Amino acid sequence: MNASRIKKKLQKQWRWWKRRSLTLGLSSLVIAMVWISMYLPDRVQSLLSTKPPVAIETLQYYQQAEAMDDTPEDVNFWKALNKSKEMNEVTVRHSYVCGEEERTLGKLNTDEIYNLLNEHPSWKGQFAGQGKVILNETILDLSPTCKERAYMSLDRDGNLSLFDGPPVQDKVIKTFFQLDINSMESSLPDDALRHLYDGIRIQDIDEYNSVLSTFSDYAREG
Template sequence: MGYKSVVMTLSVCFAFFGLGFSLNSGTVLAAQPNQTFEDEAVPLDLTVILERAYLDGEVSEEKVRETVWSLEDFWLRYDQWQCISIDGDTVVFKQYVDDISPLLKANGYFGLSEDGVLTIFNGRPDRSQIIQSFFQLDVGRLESRKHQELLKGIPIKTKDQYEQVIEAFKPYTRVEKQKN
């Protein structure tokens, strides 16, 4: 993203939320992208919340403290993020990650819930909590090998594997018959 885009993003974000930042001295900082605090010798202390939303629906949150001397530098640092809100000395950014979450990579398993729904578990399916559920499977149509894999648990290590497993089991989706 170029300089003009960053300046435009900053302007739009501030215009959208209609506010500036309050400084410790009680003065209000207007939304000026090239503003620096070197003249005042008072940096802006912000809490920055970084939300990452993953393909599997998991959202992680990281909270960092920032000392800002230049709004331009601040916005450039987060140019790959979407500004969600600005409230006092807290700025919330969100980023959509085209990948599965670290939780799934570390401990996610596809399996079957008790009622036959394709499900992701935090750990092996027989003794773990449900992370995400997908669709009801017609277990009677499953090959015995695939059924056993799901009962044992299929580990999830990559985005491609996550998508392949979902696609592989879609043909076994249970279709309820319509009553006349």
Template sequence: MLTAGVTTYVMTNTKETMFSLPSLPQLLTGQKPAPVKAKVTELVLAHTYLCGSRDEERKPVLNDSIDKMLGDYAGWEIIGYQNGKLMLLKRENDISPLCKENGYFGINEDDILTLFNGMPKEKQVIQTYYPINTSRMEAGLPKEEVEALKKGIRIRDLAEYNSVLSTFVHFQADGTVSGGH
């Protein structure tokens, strides 16, 4: 059985090309089918994490498959569509892979509780939280805990992240207790 006049999609790294299979007259005369340009939308999938980190993944999607694709991303928030880009957001109730891999709590030069990518001395800030009353902290905690914060407290998961925030929230400079976010 010979099929002709069928449209086929080909996906390359970042663009899709659409072409038609030759029709019967084209097959008989040896003519090549003319390429047809497919409309492509760039899908941007953004994840935000409790630790303040955000990452994005980008992928091309054919416009005629957007409805199916949106079904695949149920629970994601549509945050925008502009210039052929569809942006979806998912708020993760966890810390990011970056924070799990290399996150350290410390205090910056202004005595603000800060989450760093790497040791605090490297000064690669992920997120800042609140000012710490260092004299009240030094009076209220064992010296080892104070020194640990100054050097950097490694976090590997959400439980460690929450533990550090709940320990040091009591030493906020303004004296109020908050969630720290």
């Protein structure tokens, strides 16, 4: 075993022990809080039970993080959120295969953001500065707007492209690859080519994938 492999192995063990120590520490904190609450007067205990403490949410996250193997960016976001004492303006951003949509949730405190992310494990958080938090969700589908307006056709350079509206409006959303026009003209029926030139209406992810698959056979190499 060379020095580089030994170093990587030690770093991996150190990260494992670091996560394990943090999880055990938070677990001890939660157990201590539960034990103390059993001996508090009913009035005080009722006050504590009105809102789950951030420590419990943090423990839940780190337990999930071990299972999901989150990226360093995800872990850094959670650490920064755990330290945040301010209200943050929260926006949920839905990123589709075609299109993007946003909705603002208003100002939320740390516990409320924790609760949202626990309810939606696929969301990824990021701080956008000036007290703003963006929760990103990636959706393998077309946005509602794309479903209403998207076409696939050729752009001016002969590339298969996705358009916002009919191709004559020349509003290209995304370019995929250049097509071998001569090969298509010798292989495909005239109706299929005319349909492509006029614009193929795309209304769902299946049609999107089907058109890409069909014309990828005629993509120019290089």
